[in-house]
Amino acid sequence: MITSSPEDIEPDINELAQRLGTARGYKDDLIEACLKSLRDHIDYKCAYIRIPVDLSRENICSFDFAEMKSRNLYDNLKGCSESFVFAVTCGAAVDRYLMKLKVTSQAEYFVTDALASTLADTFCGYAADKMKAGLSCRPRFSPGYGDLSLSVQQPLLERLAARDLLGITLGSSLLMSPMKSITAIMGIRNEKDN
Amino acid sequence: MKKITELIKEKRVYFDGGTGTVLQSMGLPAGQPPELWNITAPDKILSLHNMYFDAGANIVKTNTFGVNRLKFNNYDQLISEGIAIAKKAAQGRKDAYVAFDMGPTGKLLEPLGELRFEDAVSLFADNVKVAAECGADLVLIETMNDSYETKAAVLAVKENCDLPVFVTNVYDASGKLMTGADPAAMIAMLEGLRVDAVGMNCSVGPDKMLDVIEDFKRLSSLPVIVNPNAGLPEIRDGRTVYNIDEDEFSDYMVQLAERGATILGGCCGTTPDFIRKTVEKTKALSYSVPEKKNYTCVSSYTHAVFVDNDPILIGERINPTGKKKLKEALRNDDMNYILSEGIRQTDAGCHILDVNVGLPEIDETAMMKKCVSSLQAVTDLPLQLDSTDFTTLEQAARIYNGKPLINSVNGTEESMSHVFPIAAKYGGGIIALAIDEKGIPETAGGRAEIATKIIARAAEYGIDKKEIIVDPLALTVSSNPDGAIVTLGAIKLIREMGVKTSLGVSNISFGLPKREMVTSTFYASALTCGLNCAIMNPFSEAMMNVYHSFRALNMLDNGCADYIAYASSAPEASQKSTAQAEETLHSAVVKGLKDNASALAAELLKTTDPLVVINEHIIPALNEIGTAFEEKKAYLPQLLMSADAASAAFEEVKRTIPAGQSDSSKAIVLATVKGDIHDIGKNIVKVLMESYGFTVYDLGRDVPPETVRDCALQHGCKLVGLSALMTTTVPAMADTIKLLKETDPDICVIVGGAVLTQEYADMIGADHYGPDAMDSVRFAEKFYS
Numbered sequence: 007m008i009t010s011s012p013e014d015i016e017p018d019i020n021e022l023a024q025r026l027g028t029a030r031g032y033k034d035d036l037i038e039a040c041l042k043s044l045r046d047h048i049d050y051k052c053a054y055i056r057i058p059v060d061l062s063r064e065n066i067c068s069f070d071f072a073e074m075k076s077r078n079l080y081d082n083l084k085g086c087s088e089s090f091v092f093a094v095t096c097g098a099a100v101d102r103y104l105m106k107l108k109v110t111s112q113a114e115y116f117v118t119d120a121l122a123s124t125l126a127d128t129f130c131g132y133a134a135d136k137m138k139a140g141l142s143c144r145p146r147f148s149p150g151y152g153d154l155s156l157s158v159q160q161p162l163l164e165r166l167a168a169r170d171l172l173g174i175t176l177g178s179s180l181l182m183s184p185m186k187s188i189t190a191i192m193g194i195r196n197e198k199d200n
Numbered sequence: 201m202k203k204i205t206e207l208i209k210e211k212r213v214y215f216d217g218g219t220g221t222v223l224q225s226m227g228l229p230a231g232q233p234p235e236l237w238n239i240t241a242p243d244k245i246l247s248l249h250n251m252y253f254d255a256g257a258n259i260v261k262t263n264t265f266g267v268n269r270l271k272f273n274n275y276d277q278l279i280s281e282g283i284a285i286a287k288k289a290a291q292g293r294k295d296a297y298v299a300f301d302m303g304p305t306g307k308l309l310e311p312l313g314e315l316r317f318e319d320a321v322s323l324f325a326d327n328v329k330v331a332a333e334c335g336a337d338l339v340l341i342e343t344m345n346d347s348y349e350t351k352a353a354v355l356a357v358k359e360n361c362d363l364p365v366f367v368t369n370v371y372d373a374s375g376k377l378m379t380g381a382d383p384a385a386m387i388a389m390l391e392g393l394r395v396d397a398v399g400m401n402c403s404v405g406p407d408k409m410l411d412v413i414e415d416f417k418r419l420s421s422l423p424v425i426v427n428p429n430a431g432l433p434e435i436r437d438g439r440t441v442y443n444i445d446e447d448e449f450s451d452y453m454v455q456l457a458e459r460g461a462t463i464l465g466g467c468c469g470t471t472p473d474f475i476r477k478t479v480e481k482t483k484a485l486s487y488s489v490p491e492k493k494n495y496t497c498v499s500s501y502t503h504a505v506f507v508d509n510d511p512i513l514i515g516e517r518i519n520p521t522g523k524k525k526l527k528e529a530l531r532n533d534d535m536n537y538i539l540s541e542g543i544r545q546t547d548a549g550c551h552i553l554d555v556n557v558g559l560p561e562i563d564e565t566a567m568m569k570k571c572v573s574s575l576q577a578v579t580d581l582p583l584q585l586d587s588t589d590f591t592t593l594e595q596a597a598r599i600y601n602g603k604p605l606i607n608s609v610n611g612t613e614e615s616m617s618h619v620f621p622i623a624a625k626y627g628g629g630i631i632a633l634a635i636d637e638k639g640i641p642e643t644a645g646g647r648a649e650i651a652t653k654i655i656a657r658a659a660e661y662g663i664d665k666k667e668i669i670v671d672p673l674a675l676t677v678s679s680n681p682d683g684a685i686v687t688l689g690a691i692k693l694i695r696e697m698g699v700k701t702s703l704g705v706s707n708i709s710f711g712l713p714k715r716e717m718v719t720s721t722f723y724a725s726a727l728t729c730g731l732n733c734a735i736m737n738p739f740s741e742a743m744m745n746v747y748h749s750f751r752a753l754n755m756l757d758n759g760c761a762d763y764i765a766y767a768s769s770a771p772e773a774s775q776k777s778t779a780q781a782e783e784t785l786h787s788a789v790v791k792g793l794k795d796n797a798s799a800l801a802a803e804l805l806k807t808t809d810p811l812v813v814i815n816e817h818i819i820p821a822l823n824e825i826g827t828a829f830e831e832k833k834a835y836l837p838q839l840l841m842s843a844d845a846a847s848a849a850f851e852e853v854k855r856t857i858p859a860g861q862s863d864s865s866k867a868i869v870l871a872t873v874k875g876d877i878h879d880i881g882k883n884i885v886k887v888l889m890e891s892y893g894f895t896v897y898d899l900g901r902d903v904p905p906e907t908v909r910d911c912a913l914q915h916g917c918k919l920v921g922l923s924a925l926m927t928t929t930v931p932a933m934a935d936t937i938k939l940l941k942e943t944d945p946d947i948c949v950i951v952g953g954a955v956l957t958q959e960y961a962d963m964i965g966a967d968h969y970g971p972d973a974m975d976s977v978r979f980a981e982k983f984y985s
Contacts, residue, residue: 102580
């Protein structure tokens, strides 16, 4: 399990600007105030495993919990025989806080929602760096990217015991609760390729 | 054999340990559900149970943790086989019991997830019916990390069998459930639901449970279960292993037993050796039944509120009596207004919120359920369920997430015979009014006598005196000269009986001018007499002054810290006027200063016609920021801040217009279409439309075409806005437009959302494509011009 203090994760300002539809690097008092309040509700957690991946069949990535048919993931994992499989979340309190903001201020809701998405992604990167610990890895790849179906979420989350460790569950449309959660696979390059 | 509920009151009892860990050592492949072995490898499951009984466990958990009808079509077979195997292992052994093991559904309940509360109850109920038929000795509800799902599971057991119920929840390193509840909240709710033992399991090792056990020892009147993991999981060579061995584990279990745990066992990573060593080291320790605790509390899904010497504020603003805006909101199903009142009272410092939605022209039960669910999504304060309708009280108590405060019972037989069964089933503190068939006694002693009668009758339902909070009632001094004296006397008498009190304090001043002066003085007197709870208006400065001063004067506010914070947060009148003098309503809206816009609008309305305020101040300001947005000189957050500020100003304008006379000629129905749950774009349009003075009928997200049509017809609204974010839901948008046009060709439909384009919009028959929220507002303005 990887965790972090809410204060230690700084949002990627450019990613935030993209989500808010503002100019690159844009910051203002509202964003600062929303970030400060949001941090009171964030509880970062990451669960991960390091397991083999078998790429012996074209466009099939075989893990010990599922076979994933995806050309894009297959291409991403080329040169890897192991991978990290992980899930991160900002916690359920963020969802409740967003519900409250939806009632009290659409401006704060809009900005906070974008901030929470950005922070989830930033924490995902932070956790990935912790896992790597000197290993050479491929860029992380999430269900829903390219042709990797969201349906792999179910076995992936079960393999990680994500419900027990992180409180993540899946809805009927395969979206996760808490909303600000991310799952990902990150290939570890074989040593000869490093 | 003794019932397990008797045994746990006589001696320390032991659960078994981990299931998956042992089964994997027997060859269970990673990723395969262990429950399947009930059918395919029953001998191995039998061996597992025997190993645990041989190690000294009294209770084995059936191998049914993850079974439910959502996951397994043959759930009933898996349960019946699982119980049969465990019973076989228990046969012929002394003090050996079979616990039907019931874990979480794997789905999160509303409002955070999408599983409805009653569907969760039904899912668990199907399991329980099979388990009861197959002869389990008890039900263990375990590894629950959500209080609401825990309640659903307990109700399912209680409503479908008479087996004892043990409950263990998962507390993380911060001592809370994943959805926020602390031990006090869980103990309050579970004791109210009348389970037989409570405790914790999984997630952390016994070392991390040492802090949490202190809360259980302090607060629980029930035997306490502790089933920890073998420490924390670590990945070694691709395998999950735990970092505490059986020697260390059992040493910690000794400490947990010494701190009050009376039922010991293990969870993930523990094996029969862990249980054997735990039994060996703890069996000689002295044992005592947990003592009955005598505190009064209610709870939400996060925390408990204790009713004791520190005064409790119960917010009265969600009660339509004398509140025309709330009445209008209830009639119009305007949840936003109701929720805003809840949030404002939470922020104002209330500890509990009263919820009364009784109006003759609405379905009170349905509205109460909706309000309770919605309020619990936006505030974590416990709620006081306030109704004279018994069905409404029952339904609200059922769906409430926590232990509610029930308002109210009185001394009449009709009231007591209806309200006490509700409290007995769902738990709850109960406000007891000092009135009976003969009316309100004229003396303090007479009111105390009714309290005594109510407490005695409650006991017949197993409801303890500590759950009763007596409201001695306050009669207005304008027509009852001794009204205050009698009530204050009754508070003293009831306090001497060891019973808590509550009072709707504002009644005292009814019919008098400058009521706040009388009410706040009466409140101060009542506090001095020992009043515990006041149902009051937290926005009354005079009342809050009394509350904070009383606490500071009575050593209830350490270092007067709360008083100082309160006193320094209230700005002086001169400061307010200086700040506002530099601002106009127009500039406040443009800058997105919500509080200033609200105050300046209120000021302007004293001298200016409401329509002039709208048309010459608010709308021009919105147009200015709207144009800046369109010219990319301002961004969406700024536009939304201005919209928030304009809405706040509009609220002030609305206050000057008599209820029922607001202008609804400019209206729009908004919905995110069926199958789509992304509603942020629709919400942005909503707030902008409202800020421009449109009446918005917001149907929310995932809305079927028929609902959109029905709403447009019901309100005679000719303008409809539909949003969709996902490509897969555009067909649902097309279906909605088709139905609307078939119903009334004059209905105009605006569409928008990330996947929409002008071509798409044309293809599905929309009248207008709104690329952004501002464009939709401009179009709507033109539509009604």
